Each structure stands twice: as structure tokens, then as C-alpha cells.
Amino acid sequence: MHRMVKTKLSPRQLMILASGFSFGTTPLVLPSSMAKLAGPDVWLSILFGMATGMLFIWIYAKLGELNPDKTFVEDIKLYFGKWAGGLVVVLFIISALVLTDQAVWYMGDFIHTEFVPDFPVLPIHVLFIAVLAFALWCGVETMYRTTELLFAFLFTFIIVAILMLIPNMKPENLLPVMEKGVPPVLKGSILYIASCVLPLVFLNMVYPVCFENVKESKKALFKGYLLGAFTNLITVTVCVIVMGSNLVSNIRFPMFITSKEINIFVIFSRIEAVTFSIWMSVSFISAFSYAYAGIFGLAQLLKMKNYKILVLPIGLLLAVYSLNIYTNTSYQIKWDMTVWPLFSFTLGFILPLVLLIMSIIRKIKGKNPI
Amino acid sequence: MVLIVILLILGFAATLSIVEIPKLLRTKSYKELCVFSLLLALGVVLSILKSLEVEIGNPSDLFAWIYSPLEDIMESLTKKG
Amino acid sequence: MKAKALFVLLILLLFPLLSSCSVRELNTISLVTALGIDKDEAGYMVTYQTLNAKAVASKKSVNESSFFLYTEKGNDLGEIERRTTTQAARKMYFEHVRSVVIGEDVARDGLKEILDYLFRTNEFRSDFYFIIAKGTTANQILSTVTPIQSISGIQLFESIDNSKIWWAPTNSLKTVELINDINAKGKSPALAGVELYQEAEDMATIEKLKDSNPGKLKLTALGAFHNDKLIGWLDESESLALNSITGKVKNSAASVDYDENTHVSLAIKFWKTKIKVSLSDGKPVVNVILSAEMSITTVAGDVDFTDQKKLNKLNSITNKKIIGICKKTLGKAQNELKTDIFGFGESIHRAYPKVWNKLKDDWDTEFTKLQVNFMVDTIIMDMGQNLKSIINEEE
Numbered sequence: 001m002h003r004m005v006k007t008k009l010s011p012r013q014l015m016i017l018a019s020g021f022s023f024g025t026t027p028l029v030l031p032s033s034m035a036k037l038a039g040p041d042v043w044l045s046i047l048f049g050m051a052t053g054m055l056f057i058w059i060y061a062k063l064g065e066l067n068p069d070k071t072f073v074e075d076i077k078l079y080f081g082k083w084a085g086g087l088v089v090v091l092f093i094i095s096a097l098v099l100t101d102q103a104v105w106y107m108g109d110f111i112h113t114e115f116v117p118d119f120p121v122l123p124i125h126v127l128f129i130a131v132l133a134f135a136l137w138c139g140v141e142t143m144y145r146t147t148e149l150l151f152a153f154l155f156t157f158i159i160v161a162i163l164m165l166i167p168n169m170k171p172e173n174l175l176p177v178m179e180k181g182v183p184p185v186l187k188g189s190i191l192y193i194a195s196c197v198l199p200l201v202f203l204n205m206v207y208p209v210c211f212e213n214v215k216e217s218k219k220a221l222f223k224g225y226l227l228g229a230f231t232n233l234i235t236v237t238v239c240v241i242v243m244g245s246n247l248v249s250n251i252r253f254p255m256f257i258t259s260k261e262i263n264i265f266v267i268f269s270r271i272e273a274v275t276f277s278i279w280m281s282v283s284f285i286s287a288f289s290y291a292y293a294g295i296f297g298l299a300q301l302l303k304m305k306n307y308k309i310l311v312l313p314i315g316l317l318l319a320v321y322s323l324n325i326y327t328n329t330s331y332q333i334k335w336d337m338t339v340w341p342l343f344s345f346t347l348g349f350i351l352p353l354v355l356l357i358m359s360i361i362r363k364i365k366g367k368n369p370i
Numbered sequence: 371m372v373l374i375v376i377l378l379i380l381g382f383a384a385t386l387s388i389v390e391i392p393k394l395l396r397t398k399s400y401k402e403l404c405v406f407s408l409l410l411a412l413g414v415v416l417s418i419l420k421s422l423e424v425e426i427g428n429p430s431d432l433f434a435w436i437y438s439p440l441e442d443i444m445e446s447l448t449k450k451g
Numbered sequence: 452m453k454a455k456a457l458f459v460l461l462i463l464l465l466f467p468l469l470s471s472c473s474v475r476e477l478n479t480i481s482l483v484t485a486l487g488i489d490k491d492e493a494g495y496m497v498t499y500q501t502l503n504a505k506a507v508a509s510k511k512s513v514n515e516s517s518f519f520l521y522t523e524k525g526n527d528l529g530e531i532e533r534r535t536t537t538q539a540a541r542k543m544y545f546e547h548v549r550s551v552v553i554g555e556d557v558a559r560d561g562l563k564e565i566l567d568y569l570f571r572t573n574e575f576r577s578d579f580y581f582i583i584a585k586g587t588t589a590n591q592i593l594s595t596v597t598p599i600q601s602i603s604g605i606q607l608f609e610s611i612d613n614s615k616i617w618w619a620p621t622n623s624l625k626t627v628e629l630i631n632d633i634n635a636k637g638k639s640p641a642l643a644g645v646e647l648y649q650e651a652e653d654m655a656t657i658e659k660l661k662d663s664n665p666g667k668l669k670l671t672a673l674g675a676f677h678n679d680k681l682i683g684w685l686d687e688s689e690s691l692a693l694n695s696i697t698g699k700v701k702n703s704a705a706s707v708d709y710d711e712n713t714h715v716s717l718a719i720k721f722w723k724t725k726i727k728v729s730l731s732d733g734k735p736v737v738n739v740i741l742s743a744e745m746s747i748t749t750v751a752g753d754v755d756f757t758d759q760k761k762l763n764k765l766n767s768i769t770n771k772k773i774i775g776i777c778k779k780t781l782g783k784a785q786n787e788l789k790t791d792i793f794g795f796g797e798s799i800h801r802a803y804p805k806v807w808n809k810l811k812d813d814w815d816t817e818f819t820k821l822q823v824n825f826m827v828d829t830i831i832m833d834m835g836q837n838l839k840s841i842i843n844e845e846e
Contacts (some may be wrong), residue, residue, distance in 0.1 A: 098429045114573050134458055166444055175801035244631045260576060309406050312386055316413035320420050324428055335430055336446040342437045389457060
């Protein structure tokens with residue numbers, strides 16, 4: 001079996017990366033869309049989404065377990081054949097790169113709106129992509145080790161920021177519970193699953209292949225997902241508790257605005273730059289995961305010896321498209337609400353499910369050769 | 371301004387080629403060379419077009435088009451409340 | 452190794468781009484400490500109170516005012532802000548604004564546009580207070596040089612912060628709370644007012660600080676809003692009732708007549724409010740339970756309050772008085788102002804959402820019919836340093 005990956009990662013690194021990825025896709029923007037759909041019941045949505053998400057994670061984990069020396073792209077090629085598989089892989093790669101660009105765009109848009117409105121976004125994008133390219137060039141191991149280091153500081157900051165918001169919390173913002181019944185909660189859950197659970201399918205490019213102990217890494221995937229989901233729960237709920245769901249659904253960066261409210265003893269105030277650094281690191285983890293999936297997938301599709309050669313040309317393409325991957329803000333909001341759930345469900349549910357079923361069939365057939 | 375950007379991009383592409391192509395030729399990895407040159411050329415062309423403000427399309431539109439039949443359902447599903 | 456060096460070089464080459472970022476040096480911005488918004492034929496007249504760093508921060512005493520005002524007129528706030536650059540040497544920096552004073556006429560028209568501007572742009576933070584200028588224009592308020600803290604914008608902020616804790620009738624709202632109150636169908640906000648006190652001729656100069664009793668700014672009781680429009684003013688006791696019902700009182704003072712000859716002053720501490728909603732015949736009934744600890748600060752009379760019975764009687768007189776004030780305020784809000792400034796609608800919303808659903812569209816009229824019960828439970832904990840009145844006629 002053609003195996004160009006000789007990287008070795010530890011399950012704990014997978015756990016940390018999975019949590020960062022799950023938290024990092026849209027932490028700054030997610031509270032506002034969820035508050036719009038679910039109102040004050042966002043915490044119920046996330047809890048429900050967390051529970052349902054376990055099913056999806058189980059699909060990814062099982063798929064990896066049944067094909068322990070293949071990445072996701074290799075699975076597609078194996079089960080779908082040369083031509084159909086090739087087409088699906090191409091779509092997968094394009095999706096991965098589009099999602100990377102979207103992560104870059106979110107970053108640039110945030111900096112542009114909040115910090116430097118009169119500065120063009122392109123240099124910001126280019127800087128971000130340059131660092132991304134460097135991380136990709138250094139390889140998965142380096143990135144995962146960096147994530148381990150980042151994690152300690154990220155998690156502490158998040159907890160500290162939330163503790164400092166306690167004086168501003170108004171628990172009555174969570175009432176009334178389920179005012180309009182169950183449907184809004186479900187809608188919120190769907191959005192949550194689409195944004196924070198299904199992207200984890202991209203980790204299947206890394207997950208079974210780079211680990212020696214597949215069982216341990218399976219557990220790590222679950223643990224990482226739960227940790228990320230829990231962080232999501234806390235941040236979104238805190239946004240709503242401090243600001244009220246009406247206001248949260250109306251603003252673009254709820255987590256950032258909420259952290260502007262921190263004001264303890266006058267000394268600990270105006271520290272929203274900390275939130276920004278948390279978000280930038282997490283966004284970087286997410287962009288890296290997507291980009292690695294895309295570039296590595298392309299290299300595997302074309303049966304190349306080394307994916308590193310492709311990093312810079314694709315980086316250039318990313319930079320070019322990052323400017324109008326979302327034409328403008330209203331396009332972004334519309335795309336995120338209408339196309340994204342369908343898109344992530346196809347990639348993150350239907351595709352892995354089909355592959356899983358085929359893997360199981362193959363395993364059964366393999367045991368009883370007819 | 372536009373000229374500077376185009377020059378920068380060409381400079382970047384040239385530097386990259388100078389560094390990478392001899393390496394690839396030495397190891398006789400022709401497939402890699404092909405893919406690399408193709409992608410780089412694509413990137414350079416697109417970025418020059420972009421700086422001349424020519425429309426180069428939006429990949430997100432591709433996916434919006436794929437899922438367009440279901441767009442109305444999604445809109446009604448994701449209405450407030 | 453060569454490739455790594457190349458990477459680093461590429462990234463370093465991008466750094467000069469950062470210098471063209473909109474970085475603002477301290478000597479290119481002017482710090483705005485307060486904003487005043489008045490009405491004008493053109494739309495708005497905005498007064499920017501900017502800090503004069505020379506007067507505030509230099510070691511030698513400079514004979515200049517510690518702040519300067521820039522006034523500009525225009526159609527909307529964003530345009531006015533930019534137009535100010537025709538007068539001011541530097542661009543305004545709004546992250547240190549401490550108070551926004553809104554003229555009464557603007558407040559009566561509605562705060563929607565102002566709030567949208569202040570919240571949408573990234574130049575303002577959300578930790579300043581909104582104040583209504585009562586009986587005068589915001590321009591006048593901001594041009595006053597105040598004693599001790601000569602910048603009136605900062606003085607108003609600190610005054611509200613202090614009187615929030617020590618004198619219950621004053622309170623004001625910051626941006627997030629104000630927006631939430633305006634948006635909520637079941638609550639309308641109430642903002643503090645400020646007026647000129649001991650008006651003098653030269654209140655806008657530092658010359659007047661040579662006088663030991665200069666004219667000052669004084670915070671008045673609250674102005675009641677209906678959604679985002681100012682509709683009326685409450686007086687002191689009504690503001691006290693409002694703040695205690697909404698749970699914002701920490702310390703305050705009250706004075707009660709024990710009997711015809713005795714007058715007792717009390718200090719109120721640790722005020723707690725509980726609002727419980729119950730249903731009776733499908734209609735909501737609001738029960739407000741106030742509890743506080745009090746201590747006696749003055750006894751003007753001969754009554755000896757070490758006697759438990761007399762203390763209990765004083766307790767019940769105080770309770771009755773507080774209930775009286777609350778009922779009076781409720782009456783004013785229901786009958787005269789017709790606006791729910793207490794937030795009872797929101798309490799009903801939280802407790803019985805289905806009932807609220809039926810009432811919310813017409814809450815203004817429903818509120819006037821709302822039945823509210825008050826229960827006050829106070830304990831007089833201590834009496835200060837004396838037992839009886841210190842001046843007593845010993846036989």
C-alpha cells in the first residue's frame with residue numbers, strides 16, 4: 001500500500017487539535033447565527049447538537065478504524081473507483097481549499113471591521129496565508145506540537161475571560177426556556193452540527209494514518225470533540241447571558257463585543273485583544289486543518305511523492321481568491337445560512353456514511369469470500 | 371500600484387521557480403514538475419487578472435449553484451424563530 | 452536551509468506594508484471625553500468635549516481650560532464627526548468617552564438613530580453613561596467647568612458611579628443595557644437627568660473655579676422613556692421607588708415621622724428585590740417583595756428606640772411609607788406616563804411566556820390595568836453610636 005506518510009502523532013495531539021478545530025471554525029460568528037435561530041435556548045441547542053454529534057464522530061472514527069492505513073482521499077479512491085472517485089476527490093479538495101479561504105476571509109474581515117477599517121484586507125490575508133504556508137511546509141507533526149503549546153495558553157485565556165465576565169452576567173437572559181417550543185432549538189442544533197461537528201471529517205486525512213495505536217486515537221477524537229463542544233457551549237451561552245439573545249443575534253462578532261464588557265476593578269478592562277488572539281490562534285488551527293486536507297489530498301490524488309512542493313502555488317491561489325470568496329458581508333451571511341448546512345452535511349455525513357457502509361460490506365465480504 | 375503588484379507576483383513566482391525547479395529536475399520528478407508549474411502558472415495568471423480587476427469567479431458560487439434547488443427550503447428553515 | 456531562509460525573507464518583505472496600517476500616534480488624535488447631542492434645524496448639533504492634554508498632564512500649571520469643545524451641525528452623526536475635522540487639528544478618538552449627554556428635545560424625538568451609530572461603529576466602546584440634559588442644552592452642560600474634576604464629562608461619570616451606590620434615586624444606563632431595554636417589549640428604560648445648579652455667568656471658564664462656591668452640574672431624578680422616546684420626568688421619591696423595584700439600589704436614605712414630635716432618619720443598606728409573577732383568572736399579577744436592612748442615623752425627638760415595641764412600630768411605619776411611594780410611582784407610570792419602566796412585562800415574559808404572547812402586542816394598555824402587590828420587609832439592625840437621643844432632658 002502506497003504510504004508516503006511517515007509522520008507519527010500522539011493521540012493527545014489529536015485530541016487537542018480536534019477540540020481546537022471544533023471550536024475554531026466559527027467561534028466569533030456562531031453565537032449570532034445561533035441566537036437568531038434559537039433565541040435564549042442556544043445552550044439547549046448546543047447540548048442537543050453535542051449529543052447528536054457523537055453519532056457523526058462515531059462514523060468518522062469507525063471509518064478510520066476499518067481502514068487504518070488509508071486517508072480519507074484514499075478511501076474515496078478505493079471505494080468509488082478510479083473515475084467516480086477521482087471526481088469526488090476533486091470536489092473534496094476544492095471544498096477543503098474553499099473552506100480554508102473562508103477561514104482566512106473571516107479573519108481579515110474581523111480585523112478590518114474592528115481594528116483597521118481604512119486598511120485594505122489583502123496584506124492581512126497575505127500575512128495569514130504566509131504563516132499558513134510555512135506551517136504546511138513544516139508538516140503535520142510540527143503543527144500538532146505547536147497546537148499542544150498553544151492549547152495551554154488558549155484554554156487558560158478562555159476560562160479567565162469567562163470568569164471575568166461573571167459580574168456582567170444576567171441569568172434572566174436565558175429565560176423563558178423553550179418559549180416557542182422545540183423547533184427553534186432544533187434549528188440551532190442543525191447549525192451547530194454543520195459548523196462544529198461535520199468539519200471534523202477533514203481530520204480523517206490525518207487520523208487513522210498517522211497514529212500507531214488506532215484505538216487510542218479513536219478515543220482521542222471523541223475526547224477532543226467533546227472538549228471543543230464544551231468550549232463552544234460555554235462561550236455561546238456566556239454571550240447570551242451577558243448581552244441577551246436579541247442583541248447577540250443582531251451583532252456580527254458577539255464574542256468580541258462581549259469581551260469588551262469586561263471591567264473588573266478598572267484594571268482588567270479593555271482586554272478584548274486577548275479574545276482576538278484566542279480567536280486568531282483557533283482560526284489558524286482550523287485553516288491549517290482544511291488546507292492540509294486539501295493539499296495532501298491533491299498530492300495523493302496525483303500520486304505525488306511529496307505534497308510540500310504544492311504549498312506555495314496553492315498559497316498564491318488562496319491569496320487571490322481570499323478577496324472575494326465571500327463577495328461581501330450579506331453574501332457571507334446568506335451563504336452561511338443556506339449553502340453551508342447542506343454543504344457540510346454532504347461532505348460530513350453522506351460521504352463518510354457511504355464510505356463506512358462500503359467498508360463494512362468489504363469487511364464482511366472479506367471474512368466470507370463467496 | 372497595479373504594476374507594482376504584478377511585478378511583485380512575477381518576482382515571487384520567479385524566485386519560487388528558481389528555487390524549486392532545479393531540485394525537481396535533479397530528482398527527475400517530472401510529474402511534480404508538471405503539477406507545480408501548472409498550479410503556479412494558474413496562480414500567477416489569476417492574480418494578474420485580479421489586479422487588473424477582471425472578474426475571476428468565486429468558488430463559493432460553485433457550491434451555491436450545486437445546492438441552488440434546495441436554497442428556498444433552507445431560507446424558510448433558517449428564518450428567525 | 453536555503454528554503455527556510457527564503458521563507459523568512461518573504462515574510463520580512465511583507466512587514467513594511469504594516470507601516471501603512473492606520474496606526475494612530477498619540478499626538479495625532481484628540482481624546483474625546485464626552486459627547487453632547489442637541490437638536491438643530493439641520494438635524495443634530497453635536498458637541499465634542501476633548502481633553503486638553505497640556506492643561507491636565509503637564510507639570511507646570513497651564514492657564515488653559517482642561518478641555519475644549521468642538522461643535523458641529525449636520526444631518527447625521529457620522530457626517531458630523533467627519534465634518535469636525537474642519538475645526539479640530541486632530542482626528543477624534545472616541546474610546547475614552549465617559550458620558551453622552553443628550554438634549555431633552557432629541558430624547559423626546561427618539562434615541563434610535565443615535566444608538567445605532569454609537570453601537571455600530573467600532574470607534575466607541577460601550578462603557579459610558581447616557582444622561583439627559585434637563586432644562587438646558589447638552590452644549591451648556593458640557594461647557595461647564597466643574598470643581599475638582601474639571602472635565603464635566605468625567606465628572607458626570609464619576610458622580611453617577613458614586614450616587615448609584617450611595618443615593619438611590621440616581622442611576623443611569625450604559626449602551627448594552629439601554630439597547631436591551633428599548634428593544635424589550637416589556638420594559639422601557641429610564642435615564643438620569645442633569646441640570647445646571649447654582650447657575651452663574653461664567654460657568655464655562657476656569658476663572659470661576661477661583662470662587663469657592665461655583666456653579667455646578669447636578670444629577671436629577673430619572674427621565675422615563677417609552678421605547679426610545681422620553682416622555683416624562685419622575686421626582687426623587689419616585690425614582691427611588693423605580694430603582695428599588697428594578698433591584699438597582701444598594702444604599703440610600705429615608706426619613707420617617709414616627710409621631711407628631713419625632714422624626715427619624717434611616718440609612719438603608721443591602722436592599723433586595725424579588726419580583727414574582729402569579730396568575731389569577733388567567734391574568735398576571737405581579738408581586739414585588741422588597742427587603743432591606745436599615746440603621747437609624749438621626750432621632751429628632753424623645754422616643755427611646757431600645758424598646759422593641761417602638762422599633763417594630765417604626766419598622767411598620769417605614770414599610771408603609773415605602774409601599775406608599777411605590778404605589779404612587781406605579782400610579783404615575785400606569786396612568787400618567789403609560790409606560791412600563793419597571794420591566795414587569797419582561798418578568799411576565801420570563802415566567803409565563805404563553806400569557807405574555809397574548810399581551811405583548813398591546814402591552815401599553817395592558818400595563819395600565821396590571822395589578823401589582825407590594826410587600827416590604829425591613830429590619831432595623833442598629834442605631835449608630837447612641838442609644839437614645841443624645842440631647843435629652845434628664846430629670
